[in-house]
Amino acid sequence: xxxxxxxxxxxxxxxxxxxxxxxxxxxxxxxxxxxxxxxxxxxxxxxxxxxxxxxxxxxxxxxxxxxxxxxxxxxxxxxxxxxxxxxxxxxxxxxxxxxxxxxxxxxxxxxxxxxxxxxxxxxxxxxxxxxxxxxxxxxxxxxxxxxxxxxxxxxxxxxxxxxxxxxxxxxxxxxxxxxxxxxxxxxxxxxxxxxxxxxxxxxxxxxxxxxxxxxxxxxxxxxxxxxxxxxxxxxxxxxxxxxxxxxxxxxxxxxxxxxxxxxxxxxxxxxxxxxxxxxxxxxxxxxxxxxxxxxxxxxx
Amino acid sequence: xxxxxxxxxxxxxxxxxxxxxxxxxxxxxxxxxxxxxxxxxxxxxxxxxxxxxxxxxxxxxxxxxxxxxxxxxxxxxxxxxxxx
Numbered sequence: 287x288x289x290x291x292x293x294x295x296x297x298x299x300x301x302x303x304x305x306x307x308x309x310x311x312x313x314x315x316x317x318x319x320x321x322x323x324x325x326x327x328x329x330x331x332x333x334x335x336x337x338x339x340x341x342x343x344x345x346x347x348x349x350x351x352x353x354x355x356x357x358x359x360x361x362x363x364x365x366x367x368x369x370x371x372x373x374x375x376x377x378x379x380x381x382x383x384x385x386x387x388x389x390x391x392x393x394x395x396x397x398x399x400x401x402x403x404x405x406x407x408x409x410x411x412x413x414x415x416x417x418x419x420x421x422x423x424x425x426x427x428x429x430x431x432x433x434x435x436x437x438x439x440x441x442x443x444x445x446x447x448x449x450x451x452x453x454x455x456x457x458x459x460x461x462x463x464x465x466x467x468x469x470x471x472x473x474x475x476x477x478x479x480x481x482x483x484x485x486x487x488x489x490x491x492x493x494x495x496x497x498x499x500x501x502x503x504x505x506x507x508x509x510x511x512x513x514x515x516x517x518x519x520x521x522x523x524x525x526x527x528x529x530x531x532x533x534x535x536x537x538x539x540x541x542x543x544x545x546x547x548x549x550x551x552x553x554x555x556x557x558x559x560x561x562x563x564x565x566x567x568x569x570x571x572x573x574x575x576x577x578x579x580x581x582x583x584x585x586x
Numbered sequence: 587x588x589x590x591x592x593x594x595x596x597x598x599x600x601x602x603x604x605x606x607x608x609x610x611x612x613x614x615x616x617x618x619x620x621x622x623x624x625x626x627x628x629x630x631x632x633x634x635x636x637x638x639x640x641x642x643x644x645x646x647x648x649x650x651x652x653x654x655x656x657x658x659x660x661x662x663x664x665x666x667x668x669x670x
Contacts, residue, residue, distance in 0.1 A: 510623045523619050556623040557656060585627060585656055586634075 339388035346381065349391075352398065353377030413457070420460040427467035442467075445477050453488045462498040469502040478517035479505055486525070490535035500539060503546050508555045524559050531566040541565070545579050552583045592666060600650045602662035612663035624657045625668045 317324050338344045353374060361370035384390070418439075425438045433441060446459040454462070462483050466476045479501045486497045501521075505511075508520055528538050541562065549558040561582040570578050593606040604612070631649040635642055650668075654661035 509626060510619060512622070515618060515622050519619060523617070554623055554627060556619045557627075560657075582656070585652060586631070 335392070339392055342386060345386045345391045349381045349386070349394070350378065352395075353381060417456055417460045420457070420464050424460070424464040424467035427464065428473070429470065438473075441473060442476075445473070445480060448477060449480055449484060452484045454484050454494055458494050462494060465495060465498045466502055469499075469506060471502055471505055475505050475517065478521075482517070482521045485521075486535075489525075490528075492535055492539055496539060500542060503549065504555060507549050507553045509553045510555060520555065523556065527559050527563040531563050533566050538562075538566075541575070544575060548576075548579045548583055552585075554583065554585075557583060593662065596662035596665040596669075599646065600654075600661040600665050601647045602660060602665075604660050604662050609660060609662045609666065612660040613666055616659055616663065616667065620657055620659065621667045624653055624659065624664055627656075628653050628664065628668050 338348060356377065357370050357374035360373045361367065364370065421439050421442050422435075424442055425435050428438060442460075442463050446456065446463060449459065452459070459480065462480055463476060466479055471479055479498070482501050483494055483497045486492065486501070487494050490497075504520070504524065505517065508517075511517060511520065528535060531538060533541075545558075545562070549555065552558065558579075561579060564582070565575065565578060568578070589610070590606055593609050596602070596609060597604070602609075628649060631653070632642075632646065635645050635649070637645065650661045650665055654664045657664070
């Protein structure tokens, strides 16, 4: 536990250091690559600041746009119209009542820009350290990996980064991978699992961790998977059944969660999902669901 | 071996009465997933029986029939798929 906390603290410091290094190296690279363009850009910025600073109409326009954007940001964050409109009114009222001098305007813009940069930087560092600590927990949950902790973490991050056109965010991807690690899904199967969590999430909007659990149970109990029968084929079959069944995806997953132990017992995943689809069409009472599944899945 | 001969063997081994056309149609309609999983289940049952051929033969018929019923397929078609 202590090792994990120490590692986490170290990761946060590393993140700050790495971000700073990346910013400095970006500026250096830009200056080395295009020195004339960088100089022109800086001079242009100074010129624009000087022009805007001496023109009251420009100042008011910029400040109004600034207040407007801030109010929009408040609305998207809080989803509360009252709060956003209050922020907008207070901001506009202040902007229109103050007599703006160039010194006032420059100090306002400077503080505003610095605050925004610091907030964005802090948010990105916090996000990065949260993601790294989730991956670390996943690494600890993976058993008997032949890779070192660092290699394993890199491998997990590569699995997440390989996923293209994804709707789920970086934290959601990391949490999904961590759940797969807890469920002892192999590294090679995590990629296909993550892909299908993303597809199911975009199509059904069921909470991603419920979907990750669903996908993990399917992968873990699919004895049918081999070189010829891929995870894609299996999940396409499952999705087609889900789409054609006369219930919502939420109801489908709810019934799956009630009967998953029978899939884990029999491990005949195709038969299980065909039985699930038959159940929805049969009109059998939910009280008799277990008996129905037991009868349908029992072969010996 | 001709298709007709293969169908005849599948019928003999499973006691199924389906025609050649029905067996072939059933095989072509069967998805790869069903083919693979049903074959795995049959294989599991046959290995579990582990008996000499004369004693295993009636059980083989029964096992194929049982699995075919669960997967809603023809037992002779299942035999064909399993042998493949």
